[in-house]
Amino acid sequence: MKTSISLSPTIIVIFGGTGDLNLRKLAPALYNLYVEGFMPEKFAIIGTARRPLTNEKFRDTLMDGVNSFSRTGKVNKEKWEKFSENVHYNPTDVKDSASFDELKVVVDKFKDEFGAGTQILFYLAVSPDLFPPIAKRLAKFKMAENEDNCRIVVEKPFGKDLETARELNALLKERFKEKQIYRIDHYLGKETVQNIMAFRFANSFLEPLWNRNYIDHIQISVTEQLGVGERGGYYEGSGALRDMIQNHLLQLLCIIGMETPINFNADEIRDKKVDVLKAMRPFSAEDIRFNTVRGQYTKGWVEGKEVPGYRHENGVDPDSNTETFAAIKFFVDNWRWQGVPFYVRTGKRLFQTSSLITIQFKDVPHHIFPPAVTEHWQQNRLIISIQPEMSIRLQVQGKRPGLDMVLNPVDMVFDYKGTYTTQSPEAYETLLLDVMTGDQTQFMRADQVETAWELLMPVIHAWETKKSLSFPNYSADSWGPEDAEALIARDGFHWFALPLNKD
Incomplete structure (x- = not known):
């Protein structure tokens, strides 16, 4: 900025x-x-x-x-x-x-x-x-x-749970001022993530639609084709929930869910993000049972090569209870988002590597077209692709060329490669420059970190104390465990992925 x-x-x-x-x-x-x-x-x-x-x-x-x-x-x-x-x-x-x-x-x-x-x-x-x-x-x-x-x-990782995060914050704040501490999350430095702020708050047509009256549900999906590789020892003490959701994905959720800030002051932006975390519905035992899914990959084939299951990776316990996949349904209980589900998923050894935010809008209140005309009818979607492509696309209904009135989805696309000739900076370039200029906007504050841990601790505790009897429960090169599809299908939705070519 x-x-x-x-x-x-x-x-x-x-x-x-x-x-x-x-x-x-x-x-x-x-x-x-x-x-x-x-x-x-x-x-x-x-x-x-x-x-x-x-x-x-x-x-x-x-x-x-x-x-x-x-x-x-x-x-x-x-x-x-x-x-x-x-x-x-x-x-x-x-x-x-x-x-x-x-x-x-x-x-x-x-x-x-x-x-x-x-x-x-x-x-x-x-x-x-x-x-x-x-x-x-x-x-x-x-x-x-x-x-x-x-x-x-x-x-990161900034602590491994709420207690250790508080201890580390206390240690740092005893010796340094908060304005000296830059808790870095490289995801916040990605070009498309930064553009969410510009897209949301620099365009007047979006704000009237950005609420429960027009939005059906929101998906945040960060999937990886790779396994844990040589990080098995580290990953055993982490898992998908700690490694990805507590920081990266919750930060994306906060950017999507935050209220309009008064200005672009770092603390003003971070105040609005903390407000989202504080408004998120706490997890009861029943919520953990019905609104969370965990998984662990088994062996399979990826791009023609056989790959080992998680329990056979270097440094991993052969009887490991660590999740390599996590999907959670969140709710933000405030005026803007009451009742709108936020579905979040992440995992390793999945079908493709991608990071997508999908905002699905509610259907039109009344269909004037006959069923034969709307065979491929689809609700409007705003899709923000962070990787592998960087794009923002709005999917709308349009008439197919021809004499007949036939509707099908079409994309209105803002594609970085097609729009700009200059290379986008890497996330660490952006964030290191921010540190040098003293701009903390894209860095987590102590209360952000602790509130995120506080939200997820019931899930972490439940998963650690109750061993999964189904692990491993999804094969490499799949989209994860069947329960993850059931999680979103119960509400009448399905996980969205951009069609990408796989050779």
Whole structure:
């Protein structure tokens, strides 16, 4: 949402500098920001991890990451040389005070070099168990005392339940101001997700329709064709509910369901999102039984290759009770949405990888056309596709060309590829720039995180304490367990998916 950007000198310290997140996402994002002129004139990127590396070796490692994972392809040699002059490495054991003291010396050197107004960003690209020791030592060594110029970026998962989320929030807020804490959810940086706000609040025709009087139901579906791969050990302690619904999907639901903000102030936007979470109907035991579905994939064939079931993936308990699929029917009990079901589903090893938000409008109040004319009649739908294509389409009824009056659905499509010639930035590019400019709009506040956990804790507790006797209950390359279709079919609906070609 920026038209012009002027950035102060910036020091970016990446804990977990040799890790997968930095190589795949952060380094390519920072390089692309540099190439496109969105980095400060003076900046330093300091990667840190336990193993010893020279600056040259670290730079080569990051270049390999950029070459492999950047949306722009391989690096421009001249531009990389200039960019990498600002990339440094400092070995640090975050649990060792002496090691942290050495890191402070390096950071202070760049602060003195860059001068007054230098801002420092500490990015915690590490496992969650390292968040507390890093936060404690940043405070102990007074590395983030200036609340206007120092920020800390925390990756998900932010806690594994309500209790741990509260503990982590308390630990961070004891040492930093809320305006310094950036709880990052990369889904909120995706171009199409950001465009939902523009589409909703910059077009006057939508607001009169955006309520229970005109909307039948809403679906939010994030499906993945991949399995857990090498993340089996992590996924065992997470599952689909924690990994996707508690953060990504509930955030999408909040954007769809929020009231019109007064302005585009970060806290105003986040207030409206929290209002949605607070209005969501709590889960009773009966709700969990009838309005939630969990699943776990078994072996199957994907694109001509046999793939293992979840219980045979590396690091997974052969008798695992962890769900790899979750579908839930939510209700938002307020004036705008009373009675409108929000269906949410996510899962691994499903038929296709896609992220879709479907708003289905109510049928016309009176059909004037005879049945023969409306054989393919379909209620109007607004479909927001986040991936693999980026598009917003409105499905309406139209007359088929010819002498006869025959109606069929037609799409009015806003397609990014067809409309714009420039490449859309990756989510981490957008969010890293927001951190540098101090814009918290797309970042979760403490109360958002805790309210989302509070909503889902009854479901988490029920699923953990009562072992599923049906696991595994869906095959790879399917659309998930049969109960997920039954969940939505009981209300007269079906899960929607865009027709995509599968070779």
